[in-house]
Amino acid sequence: MSNPLLLETRDLGITFGGLKAVQNLNLQIKPMELYGLIGPNGAGKTTVFNMLTGVYKPTYGHFYLDGEDLTGQSQQQTCARGIARTFQNIRLFNNMSVLRNVMVGLHHDPAFKCNPLVAMFRLPAYYVHENAMVDRARELLDIFGLDGERNNLACNLPYGKQRKLEIARALATNPKLLLLDEPAAGMNPQETAELMETIKSVRDTFKLTILLIEHDMSLVNGICERVTVLNFGTELAQGPVGQVLRNPEVIRAYLGTD
Amino acid sequence: MAGYFKSIRDGFKLRNFTNYILIAAALILFLILELTGVLRRSHANLLAQVGFSIILAVSLNLVVGFLGELSLGHAGFMCAGAYIGCFVANQLHKTSLPPLVTLIVAMAVGGIVAALFGFVVGLPALRLKGDYLAIVTLAFGEIVRNICKNLPWFGGAMGLPTEQYGTHLFIVAFAVVLLMLILTQNLIHSKHGRAITAIRDNEIAARAMGINVVFYKLFVFVFTAFFAGVAGVIYGYYTTPVIYSSFTFNYSIEILVMVVLGGMGNITGSILSASLITVVNFVLQSNLSGDQAAIKYLVYALILMVTILFNNAPAFRPIKEKIGLQAILSRVRKKFGLKHPSENPEEIVDDSAKWHRIPTKIKMDSILSTDLKPADDGTLEPDPRQEDKHE
Numbered sequence: 218m219s220n221p222l223l224l225e226t227r228d229l230g231i232t233f234g235g236l237k238a239v240q241n242l243n244l245q246i247k248p249m250e251l252y253g254l255i256g257p258n259g260a261g262k263t264t265v266f267n268m269l270t271g272v273y274k275p276t277y278g279h280f281y282l283d284g285e286d287l288t289g290q291s292q293q294q295t296c297a298r299g300i301a302r303t304f305q306n307i308r309l310f311n312n313m314s315v316l317r318n319v320m321v322g323l324h325h326d327p328a329f330k331c332n333p334l335v336a337m338f339r340l341p342a343y344y345v346h347e348n349a350m351v352d353r354a355r356e357l358l359d360i361f362g363l364d365g366e367r368n369n370l371a372c373n374l375p376y377g378k379q380r381k382l383e384i385a386r387a388l389a390t391n392p393k394l395l396l397l398d399e400p401a402a403g404m405n406p407q408e409t410a411e412l413m414e415t416i417k418s419v420r421d422t423f424k425l426t427i428l429l430i431e432h433d434m435s436l437v438n439g440i441c442e443r444v445t446v447l448n449f450g451t452e453l454a455q456g457p458v459g460q461v462l463r464n465p466e467v468i469r470a471y472l473g474t475d
Numbered sequence: 476m477a478g479y480f481k482s483i484r485d486g487f488k489l490r491n492f493t494n495y496i497l498i499a500a501a502l503i504l505f506l507i508l509e510l511t512g513v514l515r516r517s518h519a520n521l522l523a524q525v526g527f528s529i530i531l532a533v534s535l536n537l538v539v540g541f542l543g544e545l546s547l548g549h550a551g552f553m554c555a556g557a558y559i560g561c562f563v564a565n566q567l568h569k570t571s572l573p574p575l576v577t578l579i580v581a582m583a584v585g586g587i588v589a590a591l592f593g594f595v596v597g598l599p600a601l602r603l604k605g606d607y608l609a610i611v612t613l614a615f616g617e618i619v620r621n622i623c624k625n626l627p628w629f630g631g632a633m634g635l636p637t638e639q640y641g642t643h644l645f646i647v648a649f650a651v652v653l654l655m656l657i658l659t660q661n662l663i664h665s666k667h668g669r670a671i672t673a674i675r676d677n678e679i680a681a682r683a684m685g686i687n688v689v690f691y692k693l694f695v696f697v698f699t700a701f702f703a704g705v706a707g708v709i710y711g712y713y714t715t716p717v718i719y720s721s722f723t724f725n726y727s728i729e730i731l732v733m734v735v736l737g738g739m740g741n742i743t744g745s746i747l748s749a750s751l752i753t754v755v756n757f758v759l760q761s762n763l764s765g766d767q768a769a770i771k772y773l774v775y776a777l778i779l780m781v782t783i784l785f786n787n788a789p790a791f792r793p794i795k796e797k798i799g800l801q802a803i804l805s806r807v808r809k810k811f812g813l814k815h816p817s818e819n820p821e822e823i824v825d826d827s828a829k830w831h832r833i834p835t836k837i838k839m840d841s842i843l844s845t846d847l848k849p850a851d852d853g854t855l856e857p858d859p860r861q862e863d864k865h866e
Contacts, residue, residue, distance in 0.1 A: 270683060272682075272683075292682045292683060292685065293682075293685045293686070293687055296683065296684065296685030297685055301683075302683055304679075304680065304683075308677045308679055308680035308683075309676075309677065309680070310672065310673045310676035310677055310680065310681075311676055311677070312672070312675075312676050312740075313669070313672055313673065313676060317669055317672075320666070320669055321669050321670065321673045321681070321684050321686070322684050323666075324666055324669070324670055324673075324684055324685060324686055325684070325685035325686070329666065331665070331666060333662065333665075333667050333694065336661055336662055336665030336666070336667055336668075337658045337661045337662050337665075338658075338661070339661050343661075343665060346666070347665065347666075350666065386684070390684060390685060
């Protein structure tokens, strides 16, 4: 926590051919902050997530996690350094049980290192690690109230629980920064309210910084401390949430001019 | 240390050992028959064939059913293993080593060479997906076969003559099956197995979880190529000469049929279907001769169609619920007052080898009709660099 900024992007940008998907993005996110990234469809929000997790290499600019430059690292490395994400369209391991979904999230954890030969010959280390992984995964499931479902296939869960499972799985990678891509998509107001509580409690229990993309303004208004608005890949406004949402530029971007 | 033994005890579930018990029981049964002199020579040969078919089917299942990638080059790996292993065995036969040692050395060499081939093919090929990977592995199989055909050391078009091991070959084959099952199942039930199935289920999410997808794909390819090579050496001992024309594309497809028939991602299924197909082939081949031989293909096709329909067609569901394996098992369970593990809330169910069909991203119907067009309905995972671009 020595660093004043957990995530900092400096002039981050990416182009796909001639399309400037994101330009000159400057985010400054403090530790333990709940930060929103909003904007109309096609503004480049998910592209930002894809750059931060190493799916895309930024064309220019840099980003730093806790002072460490992670620009252009692979997904594996960004995951190991502590950036985890969920997906806009839920991407669970559908044919695996709920418990095993979370255990996949524990995969890269150095505490559970165990090479394939140890596993194939069932050496003592295998049992120790395997049991520790089950315990850890069940702890995580317990937090989300999913422990009772642990033997069900992930695809058989109701939608809201699938969203929760995805967050639990992301948390299993032991991140410093959690990226949530439209966590409330497809949820009714009651589920959204419940989700807001979950997100807040996750932040407090895990001492996490959360960056989320959301279209549901009640959720953004309810939990985000600061937001950045993207429009056509450029930063339109940023600042405390109440202030930004009243910004006439932002309203125009969402609703158009009359 | 005490904790270690406790965790082994906790982890001990008889149902995790079904496959080992199945194979060991078969081995012991046939061993007794062999020792009492009841087992006929032709049947001992058939058992060896069953043995290497199981090895081939289970190892291919790891690629198709667990990794979710399609390999049509399994006969190619087998070919490499068979030729090189038997070549080594022929050299060793000139020395005074006991035949069993020769066989084991040959299997090790054949397996390792096939694994090397798996690595070399895997490196460039695993950047491809689905049908495209299938085409590359298919081409690889044909290339290996044709190289072996044209190498003078391997006897050219006449094939490589091999020494015979005799009727005890099936014992070695079943021992290898047992060893392979233990290694494969241990792998699947570990974090590495979870990583492999995660890649099958959702490669993009697996990458986001920090899983090294390239490593695991390569690992599975090398691992399965090794056992295909070992199976090739057993094959070389089972029949002489080892000839290039037995490792055609059709043979790869036959192995794939065993996997599909037994259920992708289902090891017990692969064992049973490999045994079934091999035995059916043998029975038909030995009973039908001359013009009748054509009937073999008809019967073979009918068995496949009935089994696949029985497993999948909605119309068969009521019948399946009455006489299917699951139905029989649950009836047995009810009779003895046992519960299905998933009904016990305290139990951790390991679903990695569950008896249920797993849809993979491969369209099997298109493959089995050797129609290798890319699927246009989005069954292939889109390139992660293409998707989500515009949210």
